[in-house]
Amino acid sequence: MKYLVTGGAGYIGSHTALALLAAGAEVVILDNLTTGHLSLVPRGVPFYRGDVGDAGLLQEIFHQHRIDGVLHFAAKSLVGESMVAPGHYFLANTGQTTALLQAMAEAGVRRFVFSSTAAVYGEPDQVPIPEDHPVRPTNPYGLSKHLIEAMLPWFARVHGLKWIALRYFNVAGADPEGRSGEQHDPETHLIPNVLQVAQGKREYLSLFGDDYATPDGTCIRDYIHVSDLADAHVLALQALAAGHPSGFYNLGNGLGFSVLQVVERARQVTGHPIPLRIEPRRPGDPAVLVASNARAMAELGWRPRYADLSVIIETAWRWQSRK
Ligand code: UFG
Structure with a gap:
């Protein structure tokens, strides 16, 4: 094919x-x-x-x-x-x-x-x-x-x-074998931005909004x-x-993590304190997006191999700190 x-x-x-x-x-x-x-x-x-x-x-x-x-x-x-x-x-x-x-x-x-x-x-x-x-x-x-x-x-x-x-x-995340990864310029996504702080490429993470109707006030994503x-x-x-x-x-994995939870996990993976600054909400951002993945599992036979957020962040971290 x-x-x-x-x-x-x-x-x-x-x-x-x-x-x-x-x-x-x-x-x-x-x-x-x-x-x-x-x-x-x-x-x-x-x-x-x-x-x-x-x-x-x-x-x-x-x-x-x-x-x-x-x-x-x-x-x-x-x-x-x-x-x-x-x-x-x-x-x-x-x-x-x-x-x-x-x-x-x-x-x-x-x-x-x-x-x-x-x-x-x-x-x-x-x-x-x-x-x-x-x-x-x-x-x-x-x-x-x-x-x-x-x-x-x-x-x-x-x-x-x-x-x-x-x-x-x-x-x-990134290819576990290191052949590909995220490479945007400018980068706007949360995990690579958080890792850029750990790399010293950004001074702090701008956290867009801590007044959402979620347990810690920050947006939840899957x-x-x-x-x-x-x-x-x-x-x-x-x-x-x-x-x-x-x-x-x-x-999606059917699991929601808030922006603060992602930052905390990235601190554990990188050992860096990752300072942040609360900034206004980014227009267009919904508060919570978490998938039901039952259909993909039942009908396509899909099974995620790297569902653990730490593994997702670790593979991204290896890719971003390559060379
Ligand atoms: N965020 C920050 N600081 C940053 C970057 C992001 O606080 O520097 C926050 C955002 O406000 C949002 C969350 O982190 O609450 C996730 O933001 P991303 O930019 O990483 O991802 P989005 O949820 O905006 O969008 C991504 C894809 C879209 C897709 C969407 C589906 O870019 O194409 O996921 O959930 F539609």
Whole structure:
């Protein structure tokens, strides 16, 4: 089987490319390198530099390779940025993905695994959040992803697309073998920022809001190891190949940690005091996001290998302190 991985030079895409190769699949990568890095593209993998909305380039790729399916990671993914530049998110995420789906339909490529997000749920009515929870994003990023989710059944009905949309919770950690990891510039995510303080690259952690309706007042998130997330993509492709119906799956560990709890755990892992400063809330942040992962476990047979938050932080720490 040969798969096109868009965003395969990025954090999650590169880990998934490694998981696909380990499972015996062939991989082709398309990435425009705006946030990706050539150094994260696994050796020997055909690489195309360009946008996922570039119909001509997609045609060329589908012509040169017999692609069995597409895993679509390439996207803008920062909640805060989407609050100040919503148009960029609708163009880059919703618009370009529409072009990709159209090119797939024209080329007869019928399997699609889509990187969706917990941000589609907005402020949840219940946690852990099941997949049939109402969808009402509180930021343009979440909406830009949900709009794509809403298109997929139409491509299925008209063009026979078989799809699985994976709603990621907070992805963190790095390849335990040290081949890939998180490398954003600027970095906005909690765990790498906390580790930058431990490395001496930041003086303190800015903690965005301690007045949320949570036990310690800071936001609660469900952190999932990037390699466990990558495994779920391989399982999703296997499920589609076996005729499993299209649908949505949450990917998280079902465990919530507050920002303060993450900082405390990082202090234990790094031995650094990690000073923090309380700052105002970051716009668009829901108070609590924790996944119900029962569906992915039952239907895809997914079992996380690195669910322990300390292991997630340790692998990220090894990656960040490399060289
Ligand atoms: N936070 C801080 N200080 C920082 C960075 C983050 O206090 O320097 C806080 C945030 O305010 C939030 C929590 O830590 O409460 C987690 O923030 P992240 O930026 O690490 O992650 P988000 O929850 O904002 O978003 C991530 C992905 C999204 C995805 C979402 C799903 O970036 O793409 O998880 O839960 F939609």
